[in-house]
Amino acid sequence: MNQKTISDYSEFQLIDKIIKKIPDFIQTDIIVNKGDDAAIFKPQANSLVVTSIDSFVENVHWNPSKQSYYHAGWKIINAAVSDIAAMGAHATYLTIACNLKKKLYYKDFVQLINGIRDACKELKINLIGGNLTSSNVNAITVSALGEIQKNNRNIKIMQRNNASIGDKILLSGPIGGAAAGRKLLKKEKINKTNNKMIKIFNQPKARTDIGEIIAQEGVKCAIDVSDGLLQDLLHICHASKVNAEIQLQEIPLYTEAIKTFGLTQAQKMALHGGEDYELLFTANNRTIDRLKRKYIPLHVIGSIKEINKKKQRSNISLIEKDKITLITKNHGWEHF
Amino acid sequence: MNQKTISDYSEFQLIDKIIKKIPDFIQTDIIVNKGDDAAIFKPQANSLVVTSIDSFVENVHWNPSKQSYYHAGWKIINAAVSDIAAMGAHATYLTIACNLKKKLYYKDFVQLINGIRDACKELKINLIGGNLTSSNVNAITVSALGEIQKNNRNIKIMQRNNASIGDKILLSGPIGGAAAGRKLLKKEKINKTNNKMIKIFNQPKARTDIGEIIAQEGVKCAIDVSDGLLQDLLHICHASKVNAEIQLQEIPLYTEAIKTFGLTQAQKMALHGGEDYELLFTANNRTIDRLKRKYIPLHVIGSIKEINKKKQRSNISLIEKDKITLITKNHGWEHF
Numbered sequence: 245m246n247q248k249t250i251s252d253y254s255e256f257q258l259i260d261k262i263i264k265k266i267p268d269f270i271q272t273d274i275i276v277n278k279g280d281d282a283a284i285f286k287p288q289a290n291s292l293v294v295t296s297i298d299s300f301v302e303n304v305h306w307n308p309s310k311q312s313y314y315h316a317g318w319k320i321i322n323a324a325v326s327d328i329a330a331m332g333a334h335a336t337y338l339t340i341a342c343n344l345k346k347k348l349y350y351k352d353f354v355q356l357i358n359g360i361r362d363a364c365k366e367l368k369i370n371l372i373g374g375n376l377t378s379s380n381v382n383a384i385t386v387s388a389l390g391e392i393q394k395n396n397r398n399i400k401i402m403q404r405n406n407a408s409i410g411d412k413i414l415l416s417g418p419i420g421g422a423a424a425g426r427k428l429l430k431k432e433k434i435n436k437t438n439n440k441m442i443k444i445f446n447q448p449k450a451r452t453d454i455g456e457i458i459a460q461e462g463v464k465c466a467i468d469v470s471d472g473l474l475q476d477l478l479h480i481c482h483a484s485k486v487n488a489e490i491q492l493q494e495i496p497l498y499t500e501a502i503k504t505f506g507l508t509q510a511q512k513m514a515l516h517g518g519e520d521y522e523l524l525f526t527a528n529n530r531t532i533d534r535l536k537r538k539y540i541p542l543h544v545i546g547s548i549k550e551i552n553k554k555k556q557r558s559n560i561s562l563i564e565k566d567k568i569t570l571i572t573k574n575h576g577w578e579h580f
Numbered sequence: 581m582n583q584k585t586i587s588d589y590s591e592f593q594l595i596d597k598i599i600k601k602i603p604d605f606i607q608t609d610i611i612v613n614k615g616d617d618a619a620i621f622k623p624q625a626n627s628l629v630v631t632s633i634d635s636f637v638e639n640v641h642w643n644p645s646k647q648s649y650y651h652a653g654w655k656i657i658n659a660a661v662s663d664i665a666a667m668g669a670h671a672t673y674l675t676i677a678c679n680l681k682k683k684l685y686y687k688d689f690v691q692l693i694n695g696i697r698d699a700c701k702e703l704k705i706n707l708i709g710g711n712l713t714s715s716n717v718n719a720i721t722v723s724a725l726g727e728i729q730k731n732n733r734n735i736k737i738m739q740r741n742n743a744s745i746g747d748k749i750l751l752s753g754p755i756g757g758a759a760a761g762r763k764l765l766k767k768e769k770i771n772k773t774n775n776k777m778i779k780i781f782n783q784p785k786a787r788t789d790i791g792e793i794i795a796q797e798g799v800k801c802a803i804d805v806s807d808g809l810l811q812d813l814l815h816i817c818h819a820s821k822v823n824a825e826i827q828l829q830e831i832p833l834y835t836e837a838i839k840t841f842g843l844t845q846a847q848k849m850a851l852h853g854g855e856d857y858e859l860l861f862t863a864n865n866r867t868i869d870r871l872k873r874k875y876i877p878l879h880v881i882g883s884i885k886e887i888n889k890k891k892q893r894s895n896i897s898l899i900e901k902d903k904i905t906l907i908t909k910n911h912g913w914e915h916f
Binding site for chain 1: 586587589590591594611612615616617618619620621622623627628629630631632633634635637639640641663664666667669673675676677679680682708709710711712713714715716717719721723724725726728730735737739740741803804819916
């Protein structure tokens with residue numbers, strides 16, 4: 245069987261392959277595109293530029309024995325763009341650095357590129373530059389660039405440190421699906437019911453459909469649920485110097501996760517799982533009314549409270565019927 | 581001896597360390613700085629945004645047994661910014677993705693951050709965002725962002741595909757020093773004479789001092805010599821669909837490299853070595869006169885020739901007295 249590796253090709257042949265496979269998917273003002281030392285674009289008049297960087301490392305962020313390279317490519321693009329959506333901007337451009345093993349099969353390289361291409365197409369974003377280098381570990385790093393229109397001095401962006409006391413805490417959709425999918429893949433339990441969760445894990449979608457809209461409608465504080473609900477909510481609490489109170493039974497879950505793992509496990513996955521890429525945000529009642537009129541999907545799960553000034557350290561009160569659990573430490577994914 | 585590793589700290593403690601160690605070094609319009617999902621800045625009025633991405637991987641781009649983490653940090657920042665200078669822009673912002681081993685010593689992590697900080701300070705650039713993740717291989721990826729002022733529809737940028745027949749080929753300074761330094765480090769030959777080359781290898785400086793100026797003065801085609809003179813010149817030739825002719829004895833070399841390795845070796849290092857980060861560019865005589873009046877350092881090493889239309893593939897004629905060597909393939913650093 246002919247199993248070529250990428251070392252059967254030159255660096256420049258591989259770069260050519262990427263350039264040919266990934267065209268531009270939207271009309272934008274690109275002055276210099278892929279293939280030069282750097283890319284150049286013209287930002288829209290009166291706009292701000294938003295940028296984030298994110299990495300996916302083999303055996304940390306994806307398991308090549310359980311997930312295809314296609315899914316690795318798809319996921320890193322969505323993860324990077326999700327951070328732009330969480331600021332209230334729309335992502336327009338990407339650059340990508342691929343650190344790849346010399347013995348990577350060429351067919352897996354092509355699958356990786358296909359995943360990147362399909363995600364760019366779905367998200368309507370243009371890949372404008374990149375870098376390719378050899379490494380002993382496959383790792384993909386994406387820099388996402390977005391734009392925010394600045395109208396009449398009024399910059400509508402969402403930040404972690406903008407939660408206000410009295411704000412409701414909301415989610416844009418059910419969470420815990422990715423963690424359920426990850427668990428099912430580990431156990432190799434794939435059937436019709438489970439398929440949905442595996443798809444959520446393998447092919448999550450950044451909420452680019454609502455990030456910019458909710459910011460325009462007045463939401464001032466958001467984050468994406470990439471590290472797990474409790475950890476990401478703690479990020480908001482710490483940055484905003486507030487506490488949070490959430491009702492366990494109000495957290496939207498996937499029916500499939502409850503069916504497969506039971507309610508308690510499904511709730512745990514929602515609290516700690518991460519990689520869901522739904523938006524977690526805070527808003528006052530007037531803003532929530534405006535969002536409802538625009539048919540924005542939302543689930544109120546709790547509210548923002550004053551911090552205990554003596555204690556100074558933010559916490560989350562997790563309420564389950566009459567029981568209150570106080571969360572003060574990060575409970576999500578920790579790298580070190 | 582207390583040798584803490586980064587796994588003795590949480591991800592957020594390490595991020596805090598980076599944020600505290602690296603302040604902003606220039607006054608710019610940053611709307612959201614390090615610490616949120618993404619960073620936001622306001623581009624200067626009427627400007628274009630330039631962006632590139634570059635990775636440094638342990639044991640590929642730096643050898644931790646010969647080079648300090650300080651130098652790894654310094655080099656990746658300069659390498660990334662060099663690509664922006666080669667387009668004729670000035671770099672303003674960086675985001676950085678650090679994929680680090682859990683067993684990395686904390687003191688090496690601090691050295692890495694110090695190298696990044698000192699390079700940012702020297703280059704007058706602001707780090708505005710980043711990502712930290714664990715990996716089995718240390719690797720740093722930098723996304724550099726720059727700006728180019730657009731005056732009266734006249735965008736003065738430099739591109740690989742802009743070399744014109746009759747243009748002279750120029751270098752902004754001596755090359756081959758980094759390759760000499762790399763060789764000396766390998767052989768552990770460090771003394772007073774060699775020190776300069778080792779410093780060039782360990783602490784190269786991106787030519788941000790001249791990139792923007794030469795573009796403004798009319799240079800339309802440039803690249804940085806990161807892959808080696810012949811390879812980078814071939815990039816220009818292929819992109820511009822031209823041939824090149826260079827005089828071996830006109831290539832500026834380091835006296836120290838000639839003293840240590842002899843002329844022939846020093847020339848080879850200049851042709852194939854890479855990592856010099858000098859600018860290689862083409863210009864007509866009128867532009868060269870203007871550059872000279874501005875005291876821009878430059879060394880004419882050859883000229884751009886018409887391509888043989890029958891052959892179609894670009895080549896370089898390397899002239900050494902009466903001998904002409906025809907270069908058609910890449911001779912620099914190849915990753916795969």
